[in-house]
Amino acid sequence: MRAFHATCLAVACVSLLAIDARAATQDTPSRSQIIKESKPAEWHVLDPANTLYMYLPKGVVVIDLAPSWAPAHVANLKTLVQERYFDDTSVYRVVDNFVVQWGDPNAEDPKKAKSMGKAKKTLPPEFERQVTASMPFVKLDSPDAYAPEVGFSGDFPVGIDPKAHTAWIAHCYGTVGVSRDIAPDSGNSNTLYAVIGTARRIDRNLAVVGRVVQGMPLLSSLPRGPADNMGVYHDLGKATPILKVRLATDLPKGQRLPLEIMRTDSPSFQRLVQAAAHRHDAFYKTSLGHIGLCAALPPVRPVPK
Amino acid sequence: MRAFHATCLAVACVSLLAIDARAATQDTPSRSQIIKESKPAEWHVLDPANTLYMYLPKGVVVIDLAPSWAPAHVANLKTLVQERYFDDTSVYRVVDNFVVQWGDPNAEDPKKAKSMGKAKKTLPPEFERQVTASMPFVKLDSPDAYAPEVGFSGDFPVGIDPKAHTAWIAHCYGTVGVSRDIAPDSGNSNTLYAVIGTARRIDRNLAVVGRVVQGMPLLSSLPRGPADNMGVYHDLGKATPILKVRLATDLPKGQRLPLEIMRTDSPSFQRLVQAAAHRHDAFYKTSLGHIGLCAALPPVRPVPK
Numbered sequence: 001m002r003a004f005h006a007t008c009l010a011v012a013c014v015s016l017l018a019i020d021a022r023a024a025t026q027d028t029p030s031r032s033q034i035i036k037e038s039k040p041a042e043w044h045v046l047d048p049a050n051t052l053y054m055y056l057p058k059g060v061v062v063i064d065l066a067p068s069w070a071p072a073h074v075a076n077l078k079t080l081v082q083e084r085y086f087d088d089t090s091v092y093r094v095v096d097n098f099v100v101q102w103g104d105p106n107a108e109d110p111k112k113a114k115s116m117g118k119a120k121k122t123l124p125p126e127f128e129r130q131v132t133a134s135m136p137f138v139k140l141d142s143p144d145a146y147a148p149e150v151g152f153s154g155d156f157p158v159g160i161d162p163k164a165h166t167a168w169i170a171h172c173y174g175t176v177g178v179s180r181d182i183a184p185d186s187g188n189s190n191t192l193y194a195v196i197g198t199a200r201r202i203d204r205n206l207a208v209v210g211r212v213v214q215g216m217p218l219l220s221s222l223p224r225g226p227a228d229n230m231g232v233y234h235d236l237g238k239a240t241p242i243l244k245v246r247l248a249t250d251l252p253k254g255q256r257l258p259l260e261i262m263r264t265d266s267p268s269f270q271r272l273v274q275a276a277a278h279r280h281d282a283f284y285k286t287s288l289g290h291i292g293l294c295a296a297l298p299p300v301r302p303v304p305k
Numbered sequence: 306m307r308a309f310h311a312t313c314l315a316v317a318c319v320s321l322l323a324i325d326a327r328a329a330t331q332d333t334p335s336r337s338q339i340i341k342e343s344k345p346a347e348w349h350v351l352d353p354a355n356t357l358y359m360y361l362p363k364g365v366v367v368i369d370l371a372p373s374w375a376p377a378h379v380a381n382l383k384t385l386v387q388e389r390y391f392d393d394t395s396v397y398r399v400v401d402n403f404v405v406q407w408g409d410p411n412a413e414d415p416k417k418a419k420s421m422g423k424a425k426k427t428l429p430p431e432f433e434r435q436v437t438a439s440m441p442f443v444k445l446d447s448p449d450a451y452a453p454e455v456g457f458s459g460d461f462p463v464g465i466d467p468k469a470h471t472a473w474i475a476h477c478y479g480t481v482g483v484s485r486d487i488a489p490d491s492g493n494s495n496t497l498y499a500v501i502g503t504a505r506r507i508d509r510n511l512a513v514v515g516r517v518v519q520g521m522p523l524l525s526s527l528p529r530g531p532a533d534n535m536g537v538y539h540d541l542g543k544a545t546p547i548l549k550v551r552l553a554t555d556l557p558k559g560q561r562l563p564l565e566i567m568r569t570d571s572p573s574f575q576r577l578v579q580a581a582a583h584r585h586d587a588f589y590k591t592s593l594g595h596i597g598l599c600a601a602l603p604p605v606r607p608v609p610k
Contacts, residue, residue: 094526096521096522096525096526097478097521097525125590127590127591128591142450143448143449143450144448144450145447145448145449145593145595145596145597145598145600146593146595146597172503173402173502173503182587182588184590197478197502197525198477198478198597198599198600200597200600201581201584201593201596201597201600203593204590204591204593205588205589205590205591216401216402217401217528217529220401220402220502220525220529221399221401221526221527221528221529222526223522223526224522224525224526276506279506282487283487283510284510285430285432285489285509285510286432286433286509286510288450288451288452288506288508288509290450290451291450291506292450292451292503292505292506293450294503295450295503295505295506
């Protein structure tokens, strides 16, 4: 793995993961050890202007937004949040090993749907973005079924098609996207989903707006909806209420959760990936040589005091 | 994708997935359509001698055992089941995005542990098996982070190392393995786990005994255990009781659940893989060209009447 910017896509990018053989001949450090030894500058605090809190009865789900990847969808989502569109909606669809979905369960019924206020009803598809020189990219040396190249761009796991110069956020655990109807422009951020299982197969076909960085168990452990109704609860009374959704900047500082995420271009993140790919210790006998994209997500923690 | 036996590993095995371009230029059939059009002979009924039923308060979990892959562990598991070792034990560990674990929560406490009767306390590691000429293998044309080659062997998703002539069942959703301590021979099937999340990184380091083919939501939606206790509930009163575990052959025929699984060497399974890899329809705009191993598991259904 090596940090480089997108211009590197045109040249050979040697992977440090592949050439560091020492790790296989000695015990690899544990994940917690590497995190403990990391330096403060190797983390960054989540940007409050791009952090959503979704309050459920049992706790809060924190979403790290990705405005560079779906700018129109993220902007519309912020408008909806600031209009309190999501307050008193619900998580009403839970598909085992796939996604949970939330918003207004009556959004498609003109008579019952909540007003979207100033938010737009349709948006241009933002399923992929162009690779630009300013796009950060840390390549992961890992064969992948769904993308010619994979790695991390800022906080997010991404796939890249170097020939087409396109990139997209991968549907790893916790990825948050925008549900839509058949028409590619029918998504408008009033209905969102989070990945709770195997979902890479929908990469590049939906707009991704961020990733859940805290609170996934509040979503992943919800009762599954019926397969005969695509996971939507027949009885919406069983849906999980969403008390409110707020942008961190719209909360008093005392109510914000100070979280930081490890920088994916940091040496400690590289150590984490190396250790995972070449794990060898008392318990672990056969190291696999690689780690999959979705198994290498950057750690998130409360900002140390 | 092409069905072949293990002797084919020494020669080039052309993948039909890679060369069938037609699928990308017309709407792909849906999964349900392909299943509907499949022939009865493309399915096989689960072998009752290798099918476990685990009865939980809210329903039954059905496990398709893999005796060819971990013969000693499966034999010991059957002994334990027939001694009713698992009756009145519990699912006491739930790690978000990883595994659930069950058995006797006091198994490691000599004073409280249930008797294992005639079952063995230690077993030789069976983390991988040798590739033999009689081992079925249907290769999947899909780059994979954890194995040089992947595909299906009978009912199971597997990785293969052609150079070492070894193979192993992959830790996809629903894979059931044997927990162990540090020592590789310390697993004895008295404590099992099922994959509910991202777990390929433990491939080749634990013995796999089968796969859950029905009832996963009963496990995947359980409340997560605390991270500070490796997902083991502090209060074991919150563990999910296991009422009983039975081998299908030990039940009266009227109590068996007649399930069948699609043969992975059948034309319809190949159609399913093709359609998933080259999906193109009104909703789905960009087909990815491949489907990951764990996203291509063979379907299971009640035997049609």
